[in-house]
Amino acid sequence: MNSSQPPRYGGLVTRFVAFVMDAAILTVIAFLIVGSVSLALSVFGKSISDLPTWVNLLFGIVGAVLLDTAYFVGSWCLTGKTAGQHVMRIRVERDGLRGRISVWRGIIRLAAGVLAAIPLFAGYLPILFDDRRRGFLDWMAGTVVVFDDRQKIVLGTPVQREIALERQQLQSPTRR
């Protein structure tokens, strides 16, 4: 893709599907962590349910915040995209600038994403109306979600890669 061409912005459905994949990955990771803790406690004849409720709540909330922050902010800052976004071939970048976002901007984006979900996900509706498909979290963090047309297809045989590249070029929708 030529870098002078305007970027294509990721829409609500594409971003939602990517988020669902990320949620599935996070659920598996959380399940593994809880399972490991439970196994470790069983060595001492205890289980998670034996712990006081406030301890469970504290560890649950802190753990979820830490895990989500590490996963989302880490992915956006290090590679520009989470695993789900990688599959959907979209990435997060600074509005008007090509490149990854900083940790601080990533934290703001994550926090704004949580806040945008509180009023029945109303903070995501602007994606449908904004020219650059930005939601509340993008406004707050000064980011946009763009299609990563430069993403290399590294899987499959050479012939399959060639076919996939041709198909990708043919299926590219009209640029906005």
Add this chain to the structure above:
Amino acid sequence: MARIPLVGPPTRFLATRAIGVGTATWGVVLDAVVSEGVIEQTVDRLLSNGVIDRVSDRVLAGPELGRAIDRLLDDPRFDAIAARVLERTIDRLLAEGVVERVADRLLSGPELDRIIDRALDRDRIEVIVTRVLEHPATERLVARVVDSPSFERLVLDIARSRTVDRLLDYVLASEELDRVVKQIAESDEVRSALTAQSMGLADEVADQLRARTTAADDVLERFARSVIRRRR
């Protein structure tokens, strides 16, 4: 005094008749041999007396085989004659089930192993096989035989015979086949091919998903914007 030409209409007539008589005689002899089970008896007798062993030794040791093969292959009429003889012989042998009986006898006896071992032990067999394989006449003959309906019938009959079933059972039950399959399954080429295939499938699914979600993005946006415009 007028001279009588040596090669003229009478001579050609006689030669044609002689070939016709010869062909008919060959057919009668072949019928008799096949119907009386002479081939099976002969094969049995030759194998049990070790005659074939001795003959094969003698033939393989001498230079006559190579010369004879060369002369035969160089003859321009060879491939036509050989193909016709082969076709007719195959037809007769198949019709009487002789091929199956001879194959059974050979496979059940130890003679075949001995002959093969002895032949393969000699260097000369390699030279002969190489010369035969590299000769253009062999290629022409093989092409002609393979294209013939008799060959197709032969292959089909062999494929349908019980001998093939037994041979297949033996191969399937053998440890060598297990080793071969295991080696193929564990080879890097097969693994990389399977991985590439799986990755290719995952790529294709992801491509389809992306195409559909991209289209859904546009549809949802158009719908939302049309709703807003209507309210205004």
